[in-house]
Amino acid sequence: MHAQQISIFLENKAGRLAEVTGILAGAGVNIRALALADTSDFGVLRLIVDDNHKAENALKQGGFTVSKTDVVAVEVDDRPGGLHHILDLLQNAGINVEYMYAFVQHSGANAVMIFRFDQPDEALKVLGADGLKVIEGHRLYTM
Amino acid sequence: MIYDVEYETMPREALEAIQLRRLKATLERVCATVPFYRERMAAAGITPRDIQRLEDLRHIPFTTKQDLRDNYPFGMFAVPMDTVVRIHASSGTTGQPTVVGYTARDVNTWATLMARALVAGGATANDIIHNAYGYGLFTGGLGVHYGAEKLGASVIPVSGGNTKRQILIMRDFKPTVITATPSYTLHLAEVAEEMGVSFKELSFKFGIFGAEPWSENMRQEIERKLNITAVDIYGLSEVIGPGVAIECHEAKKGLHVFEDHFLPEIIDPATGEVLPPGETGELVFTSLTKEAFPVIRYRTRDITSLNFEPCICGRTHVRMNRVSGRSDDMLIIRGVNVFPSQIESVLMETSEVAPHYQLVVDREENLDTLTVRVEVGERLFSDEVRQLQELERKISKNIKETLGVSAKVKLVEPHTIQRSEGKAVRVIDNRKI
Numbered sequence: 001m002h003a004q005q006i007s008i009f010l011e012n013k014a015g016r017l018a019e020v021t022g023i024l025a026g027a028g029v030n031i032r033a034l035a036l037a038d039t040s041d042f043g044v045l046r047l048i049v050d051d052n053h054k055a056e057n058a059l060k061q062g063g064f065t066v067s068k069t070d071v072v073a074v075e076v077d078d079r080p081g082g083l084h085h086i087l088d089l090l091q092n093a094g095i096n097v098e099y100m101y102a103f104v105q106h107s108g109a110n111a112v113m114i115f116r117f118d119q120p121d122e123a124l125k126v127l128g129a130d131g132l133k134v135i136e137g138h139r140l141y142t143m
Numbered sequence: 144m145i146y147d148v149e150y151e152t153m154p155r156e157a158l159e160a161i162q163l164r165r166l167k168a169t170l171e172r173v174c175a176t177v178p179f180y181r182e183r184m185a186a187a188g189i190t191p192r193d194i195q196r197l198e199d200l201r202h203i204p205f206t207t208k209q210d211l212r213d214n215y216p217f218g219m220f221a222v223p224m225d226t227v228v229r230i231h232a233s234s235g236t237t238g239q240p241t242v243v244g245y246t247a248r249d250v251n252t253w254a255t256l257m258a259r260a261l262v263a264g265g266a267t268a269n270d271i272i273h274n275a276y277g278y279g280l281f282t283g284g285l286g287v288h289y290g291a292e293k294l295g296a297s298v299i300p301v302s303g304g305n306t307k308r309q310i311l312i313m314r315d316f317k318p319t320v321i322t323a324t325p326s327y328t329l330h331l332a333e334v335a336e337e338m339g340v341s342f343k344e345l346s347f348k349f350g351i352f353g354a355e356p357w358s359e360n361m362r363q364e365i366e367r368k369l370n371i372t373a374v375d376i377y378g379l380s381e382v383i384g385p386g387v388a389i390e391c392h393e394a395k396k397g398l399h400v401f402e403d404h405f406l407p408e409i410i411d412p413a414t415g416e417v418l419p420p421g422e423t424g425e426l427v428f429t430s431l432t433k434e435a436f437p438v439i440r441y442r443t444r445d446i447t448s449l450n451f452e453p454c455i456c457g458r459t460h461v462r463m464n465r466v467s468g469r470s471d472d473m474l475i476i477r478g479v480n481v482f483p484s485q486i487e488s489v490l491m492e493t494s495e496v497a498p499h500y501q502l503v504v505d506r507e508e509n510l511d512t513l514t515v516r517v518e519v520g521e522r523l524f525s526d527e528v529r530q531l532q533e534l535e536r537k538i539s540k541n542i543k544e545t546l547g548v549s550a551k552v553k554l555v556e557p558h559t560i561q562r563s564e565g566k567a568v569r570v571i572d573n574r575k576i
Contacts, residue, residue, distance in 0.1 A: 009531075011559065044527070063558045
């Protein structure tokens with residue numbers, strides 16, 4: 001039920017992000033979602049793409065440090081309190097969100113959030129028990 | 144003024160006669176008491192009796208810092224421990240620091256040489272000496288301290304750091320001579336200014352600066368800012384500590400080597416050949432009077448040349464020129480010796496991998512700063528920023544703990560550290576000195 005995200009180490013200097021998007025464009029990889037976490041010196045770029053394998057190879061060839069991380073894509077009710085409901089549920093179960101970001105595309109009427117949990121398997125159980133919908137990787141990449 | 148007129152102004156022939164006599168005695172003694180020297184000389188097929196002239200010294204093998212490390216801690220001592228009264232260790236070395244020992248007579252010799260040095264730098268028995276060299280295992284603080292007491296001056300053992308308190312002491316105790324690293328002195332001047340204390344209005348007349356490389360420009364800046372006469376002092380713990388060589392304030396043109404105690408040679412660092420007088424090469428020292436820790440042809444790795452011209456101050460001892468560089472990759476950062484290989488082993492221990500790294504040294508507001516750039520490869524990379532920051536913090540803490548020097552750690556992308564002919568450029572020294 002996990003989806004995979006690609007993480008890239010970037011120094012905080014002009015043109016680095018464009019370098020990544022350039023490489024992905026050249027490899028014919030489509031970016032489905034992205035989030036950037038940064039400090040004053042460096043950042044970590046997190047991407048959901050349509051072809052992990054191609055993206056990873058192209059970026060490594062381009063000299064970047066790349067890793068893959070398991071994340072969970074969850075459908076969120078697109079109305080006030082939708083996200084809060086999920087976070088509340090997880091907090092009560094003692095599961096921490098390391099980070100999260102929004103997916104560009106909707107799934108039907110629902111929004112999609114990408115989560116990185118400290119206990120992903122536990123999180124899946126809690127979400128499933130509440131009837132929340134988790135989107136599998138292969139579907140997510142081509143949504 | 145000259146502290147020890149008889150020895151410091153001795154005609155060269157008489158000086159060389161003393162050197163030869165002391166050299167022979169030193170060689171006899173190390174062969175009898177230090178297995179390392181006995182074996183080295185036996186392997187080279189030479190005995191102390193083969194040394195009939197000073198020039199014959201060139202047939203004896205060199206001693207290197209690695210030899211000292213291999214005999215850690217006390218293997219190079221030439222006397223039993225019950226006659227050793229003092230132990231010092233070189234600054235900032237991982238694993239095996241260089242440990243040196245002194246007998247009571249060595250401590251007295253050292254104090255006498257430092258008294259000579261202080262007088263050459265302008266101090267007298269009537270002066271108050273503000274000694275801001277670090278006290279501790281480092282030889283700087285205690286070396287100057289004992290020399291000042293030997294001279295009969297009043298010494299303030301203020302040591303390094305606590306800058307604001309130092310300024311107040313300077314204002315209230317009115318010291319007339321300052322001894323410190325040149326960079327710390329300029330830092331003191333800046334802090335004084337911020338505190339509204341004018342250095343020019345303090346009572347300083349002379350300053351004796353060393354323990355790190357500095358330049359003629361820095362001398363002029365210090366002399367202008369402090370309104371003093373500034374001289375250069377040279378020493379290293381392996382030889383004795385500060386007080387191996389000193390500039391006289393009369394000429395301020397090269398450092399007189401106390402040749403009745405230390406025999407200098409200049410060699411080609413690549414071939415080990417002794418170079419003719421005046422040529423630039425690596426400085427090598429043989430101690431002539433030390434008891435606990437004699438050194439034979441110790442390679443300092445400092446690059447300089449010797450000037451045998453007579454000096455206007457009347458001293459006959461040869462002058463070494465300002466050290467212009469190193470024949471190895473050692474950096475001196477705030478008086479601490481740092482080898483890139485030491486940083487490398489800290490990185491290895493911290494991250495369990497050997498990442499590409501680079502040391503960048505700058506001088507900001509007269510204080511040396513060290514930045515360690517570390518390439519983030521797959522093994523080091525974490526998806527979480529927090530963990531990467533934790534890695535930076537851990538490396539920085541381990542560098543501080545093992546080398547005693549503060550460093551900023553900066554994570555960089557792979558392949559961003561310049562390679563020169565395939566080899567990473569390990570050090571960028573931006574200090575303009």
